[in-house]
Amino acid sequence: MRVGLSSIDCTPQPGLPLMGNFRDDYAARGVHDPLFARAVVFADECGNKAGLLAIDVCMLDRQNVATIRDVIGAECDVPPQNVLVHATHTHSAPATTGTIGLAEQIAPHTDAIDRLLRKAASAIVEANQVLREATLEIGHAVADRLSFNRRLRRRDGRTQMNWEALQPGFDPTQILDAWGPVDPEVVCLTVRSKKKVTAALVNFGLHPAILAGDNWLYSADYPGYMIDALAQSLGNGASCLLLNGCCGDVNHVDYRDSNQGRGFSMAERVGDLLAARARQAVDSGTPVAATCLRLSRERVRIERLRISQREHDWCEEVLEQARKRPPQGLVDGLPDAYFAKLRLEMWQVQDQPDFVEVMVIRLGDAAIVGLPGEAFCQLGLDIKRRSPARHTLVAGLCNDAIGYLPTREAFDQGGYETMVGSTFYEPGSAERLVESAVTQLEQLFATADNK
Numbered sequence: 001m002r003v004g005l006s007s008i009d010c011t012p013q014p015g016l017p018l019m020g021n022f023r024d025d026y027a028a029r030g031v032h033d034p035l036f037a038r039a040v041v042f043a044d045e046c047g048n049k050a051g052l053l054a055i056d057v058c059m060l061d062r063q064n065v066a067t068i069r070d071v072i073g074a075e076c077d078v079p080p081q082n083v084l085v086h087a088t089h090t091h092s093a094p095a096t097t098g099t100i101g102l103a104e105q106i107a108p109h110t111d112a113i114d115r116l117l118r119k120a121a122s123a124i125v126e127a128n129q130v131l132r133e134a135t136l137e138i139g140h141a142v143a144d145r146l147s148f149n150r151r152l153r154r155r156d157g158r159t160q161m162n163w164e165a166l167q168p169g170f171d172p173t174q175i176l177d178a179w180g181p182v183d184p185e186v187v188c189l190t191v192r193s194k195k196k197v198t199a200a201l202v203n204f205g206l207h208p209a210i211l212a213g214d215n216w217l218y219s220a221d222y223p224g225y226m227i228d229a230l231a232q233s234l235g236n237g238a239s240c241l242l243l244n245g246c247c248g249d250v251n252h253v254d255y256r257d258s259n260q261g262r263g264f265s266m267a268e269r270v271g272d273l274l275a276a277r278a279r280q281a282v283d284s285g286t287p288v289a290a291t292c293l294r295l296s297r298e299r300v301r302i303e304r305l306r307i308s309q310r311e312h313d314w315c316e317e318v319l320e321q322a323r324k325r326p327p328q329g330l331v332d333g334l335p336d337a338y339f340a341k342l343r344l345e346m347w348q349v350q351d352q353p354d355f356v357e358v359m360v361i362r363l364g365d366a367a368i369v370g371l372p373g374e375a376f377c378q379l380g381l382d383i384k385r386r387s388p389a390r391h392t393l394v395a396g397l398c399n400d401a402i403g404y405l406p407t408r409e410a411f412d413q414g415g416y417e418t419m420v421g422s423t424f425y426e427p428g429s430a431e432r433l434v435e436s437a438v439t440q441l442e443q444l445f446a447t448a449d450n451k
Helices: 062-075 103-128 162-166 222-234 264-283 309-324 336-349 377-386 429-444
Strands: 002-009 036-043 049-055 083-087 135-142 151-154 159-161 175-178 185-193 196-204 239-244 293-302 354-363 366-370 391-395
Touching (some): 002 196, 036 103, 036 222, 049 103, 049 239, 062 103, 083 366, 159 162, 185 264, 185 391, 196 264, 196 391, 239 391, 293 429, 309 336, 377 391, 377 429
Parallel strands (some): 366 391
Antiparallel strands (some): 002 036, 036 049, 135 185, 151 175, 185 196, 293 354
16 A cells, blocks of 8 residues: 545634534634644555545535545546545534535635635645555554433433533433443554554544534634644654544533533543543554455435425424524524524425435455444444444545434434434435445455455
8 A cells, every 4th residue: 555644724714604503603713723634545556546534624515525526636636536525523613514504604705615625625635645655554442431322311211412411400310321322442544654653543433512602713622632642642743633433422421420511621631532542542453454445435315304384384483483583502402493494495305315425445454434424323333243344444424414314213212313404314314324335345345355
């Protein structure tokens, strides 16, 4: 393998609308820490190339990804369709898409957003210019007590979100357990050149919403702290990046611990702890048999949720009331007016199926799976369990922003992520994406050789 690396600071000027929370005022007021686009380009001995591009933004929709890939296709020989574009999902970065409720906010800033996307794309171009002979290793570690399933099962059978533990009046004795799992595995793909670590690609699933709706500064959240701490630990100018895993229902909140909180100190704590576990994964790494590079993509058909006439009328009534009395900003969650607006948009296209991209990259006996949207943790675990690869990294928020992807059973449990407008597709849609990923993995690993 030859591998190229690049990191580009793409922090825009303050003033762009922040994404990830409902606010009275979305405009960023300053910069706490920079936002980066971090790129890795792989090239095998047969001339095949693929890239990973991780950008410190909340979401990237298919139009954003098309812009990024157009720049790549025009400026280098990495096939643009071979680039997996990933949003780390920090809630303290500019909105790049208006498809999930922010169209009015981003409309005055389209030129600035376009510049951000094009600058981020240039990280792949730069990485492609510095390809060097390298070897790959993959190691594993366990990060206990960093991630928690945020969908809590109450004694009365209802679902309660764990962020309510940060609010007055929360009663932990009413909680039985969480509805879903977490994935404590930290997987690290390490790049070595002349026996020195030159890059560490960390795969771990945890919502970067430690900085929530009460923060108005640009920040990469815990991924930025993790990357800085791991790079410092590795030394020699090593590059690091995060491929965030299936974290749609996973965050940092332990409802049993009343001393926890939010803010930059908590983001730094989580980032430092994850960096320590990632360093363990680096140190435990074993060589990847990676003489081949193969790629697969599929556009999977999924059906949209339908909006009834009764619900349509309710949405219009809610929005009429919101015009008279606008809802106040929230640190967590979303008001009825937000959902009403999205549901009316869903009404317009509910008879049209959608087609979304699932992508798999094979690096020898390892594989990287990219799912769109905010996939639930169980989906990533299912892909890992069924994968024929020796090592499987699964990332969410890749190549598109399509809202939450709950498991089929989660719809019966209720809760924030399963509300119409949080999710946009029929129950079972997420499982269709899992099937696509597994089928692609099986096809890419159908032969025992590494060619």
